[in-house]
Amino acid sequence: AKAAGRNTQRFFDPAMQAAASARAALEADLRQGMARGEIVAYYQPVVDAEGRIRGAEALARWRHPQRGLVLPGEFIAIAEQSSLILELSQQVLEAACAQLVRWAADSATRTLGIAVNVSARTFRQPDFADGVLAALQASGAHPGLLRLELTESMLLGDVEDAIGKMRRLKDHGVGFSLDDFGTGYSSLGYLQRLPLDELKIDRSFVRGLPSNANDAAIVRTILTLARSLGLRAVAEGVETSAQRDFLRAHGCDAFQGYLFGRPVPAEELPVQHP
Ligand code: C2E
Ligand code: CA
Ligand code: CA
Ligand code: CA
Numbered sequence: 001a002k003a004a005g006r007n008t009q010r011f012f013d014p015a016m017q018a019a020a021s022a023r024a025a026l027e028a029d030l031r032q033g034m035a036r037g038e039i040v041a042y043y044q045p046v047v048d049a050e051g052r053i054r055g056a057e058a059l060a061r062w063r064h065p066q067r068g069l070v071l072p073g074e075f076i077a078i079a080e081q082s083s084l085i086l087e088l089s090q091q092v093l094e095a096a097c098a099q100l101v102r103w104a105a106d107s108a109t110r111t112l113g114i115a116v117n118v119s120a121r122t123f124r125q126p127d128f129a130d131g132v133l134a135a136l137q138a139s140g141a142h143p144g145l146l147r148l149e150l151t152e153s154m155l156l157g158d159v160e161d162a163i164g165k166m167r168r169l170k171d172h173g174v175g176f177s178l179d180d181f182g183t184g185y186s187s188l189g190y191l192q193r194l195p196l197d198e199l200k201i202d203r204s205f206v207r208g209l210p211s212n213a214n215d216a217a218i219v220r221t222i223l224t225l226a227r228s229l230g231l232r233a234v235a236e237g238v239e240t241s242a243q244r245d246f247l248r249a250h251g252c253d254a255f256q257g258y259l260f261g262r263p264v265p266a267e268e269l270p271v272q273h274p
Contacts, residue, residue: 026078030062038063039088041095042263045270046115046234046256049248053271055113057149057256058096059263060088080119089122093132096146097139099266104142106274115147115177120154129168136172144173149200152184159190166195177234182222191229199226203237203257210246223250 033039040063043056062070079085096114103109122128136143148169155162155178166176177198178191182205201222208215219235226233235247238257247255267273 023078023081026075027082027084030075030078030084033062033064034084034087034091038065039091040265041092041099043099043114043266043269044256044263045261046254047260048254049252051260053112053260053269054254055115055145055147056266056269057115057263058092058099058117060092060117061263076119080121083121085119085121086125089119090131090135092116093135094139097135097141100141100145101139102266102274103271104145106272108272109274111145112271113145113147113175115149117149117179118154120151123150123154123162123165124157129165132169132174133172136174142173143169144175147175147177147197149177149179151179152181152186155190155194156185159193163194170195182218188225191225196229196231198232198234200256201233201235201252203235206235206237206243206247206257207239209243216246219247220250223247223252227251 040061041058042061043058045053046055046057048054060072060076062075064070076085076088079088093116096116100112100114103112125131132146132148133143135141136146150162150166170176175197176195177200178186178194178196179200180202181199183202199222201219205215205218205222209219210216223233232253233251234254234256235243235252236256238244238247238255238259240259243257244255244259261270
């Protein structure tokens with residue numbers, strides 16, 4: 001086994017070579033697509049316990065001229081491996097801010113918020129907070145209606161630095177969610193130190209509700225934890241009314257999933273459009 005391991009490292013591997021050039025081609029295609037404005041934001045509704053829409057999560061989509069609508073699973077990782085992710089993050093943030101400004105123009109939509117996913121590489125930029133504040137200021141969007149979704153892994157590296165960036169944005173009213181909660185390395189101690197507003201329960205735990213005893217126990221624990229830390233809890237991937245009922249019965253504050261709506265262009269969200 002040892003010899004075989006050494007062989008795979010030493011000899012030219014055509015499969016790896018092919019994968020590398022496919023990655024390079026996709027990256028070049030994405031770079032062009034971004035320059036042509038093909039990256040757009042779709043919006044998935046987030047509803048409260050009464051089923052009223054309170055906002056949406058912005059999700060990147062690539063409107064590819066040949067391939068049609070491409071999902072983030074196919075391009076975010078590629079973008080993240082290069083500095084393309086910085087431009088992509090900026091484009092989605094600007095789209096979200098412009099949407100908040102449109103909603104602010106009408107009394108029926110002015111309280112709707114938008115959550116934007118932040119990539120690890122973007123968050124690590126020393127001027128991350130300044131960039132977000134500049135986009136808010138340039139657009140005139142209300143900072144209190146913007147929420148940034150971070151993941152546990154990106155907060156672990158330099159917790160002090162992360163807290164500093166979050167505090168600076170929070171001072172202006174920007175909110176923070178911990179995305180995909182339950183899949184990372186959360187320790188109570190560090191959770192308590194982060195200036196968060198919300199935990200998003202990962203959809204892998206919602207899937208088995210209400211019948212899977214394991215998932216039910218994990219979700220109840222997360223909801224108890226959120227309550228004791230004074231954080232809102234949002235469930236993602238809610239597809240059935242039985243899942244919603246379980247979550248609501250155990251104190252979940254907000255819901256997102258196909259039961260309430262798939263990600264769509266902003267004009268197709270079930271709200272009155274200004
Ligand atoms: P995420 O942040 O966990 O986003 C939720 C994902 O779950 C979305 O996939 C959404 O379409 C999907 N989803 C929502 N409700 C349901 C449901 O009821 N059932 C099922 N099966 N799926 C549901 P999507 O849009 O393909 O995005 C995948 C991931 O790509 C996101 O996961 C996020 O990590 C990343 N992503 C998306 N947009 C951006 C972006 O603008 N910037 C960055 N950095 N990452 C992004
Ligand atoms: Ca998210
Ligand atoms: Ca998530
Ligand atoms: Ca997820």
